[in-house]
Amino acid sequence: MNHSLIGESSQSQISDNESSFLINDLCNVIANQVRNSSDIEILSINNEELMFSLQDLDDETQLYYDIEKEQNVTIDDYVKMKFLEHPCANGSFIQYRNEKMKKVNGQIYKRIENPGYGPIIDLSMYKVVYEYSFFLENLVDPLDSSRFKKCLGTIDIKKSQFTLAGIQDCITTMKYKEQTLFWICHELMYGVLGVKPRIPEKADFLARIKIVKLFDSEGNEVKMKITKFEETMQSAAKAYSLAKTHFNKSDYTVAIAIYRKWINILEHTHLASDEQENEVKECLIKMYMNICVCYNKIENPQRTCLAMRELEKLTSIADNVKALYAKGRALMMLHHEPEAQKFFEAALKLEPKNERLLNKLEELKAIISSKKRHATQMNYLKVANEKGTTENREKQTIIDKFLNSLPD
Known part of the structure; x- marks a missing residue:
């Protein structure tokens, strides 16, 4: 299954020589998928292959089984070590x-x-x-x-x-x-x-x-006596702990595989009460949040946005610094700097002294400033070129008139 956004395949068709000149066009394509600058969502994803349904356990999830088989370590072993x-x-x-x-x-x-x-x-x-x-x-x-x-x-x-x-x-x-x-x-x-x-x-x-x-x-x-639901939640908690262990070792793809498997299991778990629904919801929020961070770590912002969309169905991220930063980071990697800036600034209102946010916002502003200078230069060259073309056309007209005035 291909989970990438349409913008990714479009970008892959751009040659190295053309990429620097077409980046603004690419940004505009991405911008068209944004509904509202105050509540940004990645929209217009109609192809079922692009949905974050997680119903297929692909190669990412297979890593989860491989790691246990190779190391002969179970989830329970990780919990005991912790x-x-x-x-x-x-x-x-x-x-x-x-x-x-x-x-x-x-x-x-x-x-x-x-x-x-x-x-x-x-x-x-x-x-x-x-x-x-x-x-x-x-x-x-x-x-x-x-x-x-x-x-x-x-x-x-x-x-x-x-x-x-x-x-x-x-x-x-x-x-x-x-x-x-x-x-x-x-x-x-x-x-x-x-x-x-x-x-x-x-x-x-x-x-x-x-x-x-x-x-x-x-x-x-x-x-x-343990119920099937309680057994599922115990296993999910142990898997969450294992995923965090791999994240701390920078094994981000393995962590993603574990989160994806258990998101799929939890989303298809039969719930018998509001209490069970809330318990599953709380676990899903943590897993979706962490999988967003993992996708940013491996520089796959398209999937970050897809996972973030699922997270925002479960809870508001308005007061969540971690989520605001993750969404801003993904939009920044997608070259959608103005919207990324809004998320970083919203996070900074919650944590004004957060150094990581301050540094990232400074980096983002430098990129925005650089793009503005580049756009200004390109516009100047365009005007100069148009002016030159007009002058050349006028000169050619004079020459043509002179040549036409000559006797045969």
Whole structure:
């Protein structure tokens, strides 16, 4: 299947010598596919082969199967390896919390890495066994982890077996087999003073927690029944994690293959409730957003625009810096600079100090300025040529009249 826009095949027919002179014409073709400069969409794509339906798993998706076969590594292996990986070793916890996580309350935020199943855990009913890794800001390795001690954490309210208040509160938001990354305020962890020298004052934590087992009041292990939908969402979450791993290694095509496969699966998943619909929608938004970034990385802006169109069917990008930048970047690669500038400027209103945006906007303005100078020069040459042609024609007329006046 050919997913490229019509403009791509047209451009391939332009020779190297002609390309610099016909670029403005190409820009006009692309501009005609833009409905409105305030809400840009790539339109006029009537050929079914150009639709981003993802119903065929082509060579891109085959890479997903090849990578597992060659390395003998499953998605579960990637998830296990990530358990001790610091989410933002060199970044701000507060920034990560605000950009990546959902608010539970003023002291806890969460980001589900692998959804569980069954009801939310009731600590009054079950003894809970869980894995954990605790992370401090600007410290690459985990401060503490059940994998270091080879000993799982437990909570048993009925036997007065408690843990840190923050961990306990986090677990009351989780489901069986769920794995989630939490931001926990220092007030629910080690307090204002901390535990020196290992834990500084007012130390907020990122904690990765996974529910491993549940036991009832009689000590019997509880096995929750997983539905087909819950199983699908668990697999999708693991695939998302695997795709991000490949993205971080610059394996963008492999990441695209994984996202494409799971977008297709999720879009054809039977949904039985509004809650399931919202869960799938949230997952699709993340996958479409990331696949747009991947397509920009491999410089395929046509497919970025197609994926972006699907993303905008699911959610508005007006307040999403990442999406605004991705769309602006794609339009810039398509030589549609004025509209790209509008998206970059909209993103900068949300993050005025974003250096990447500032640099890209400066680069874009330089291109626009260069094109204006080129257009001015071309217009001057055109006028000069027309003037020269008129003068030559007048001279030729005088010569012709003189020659005609001569006797035979």
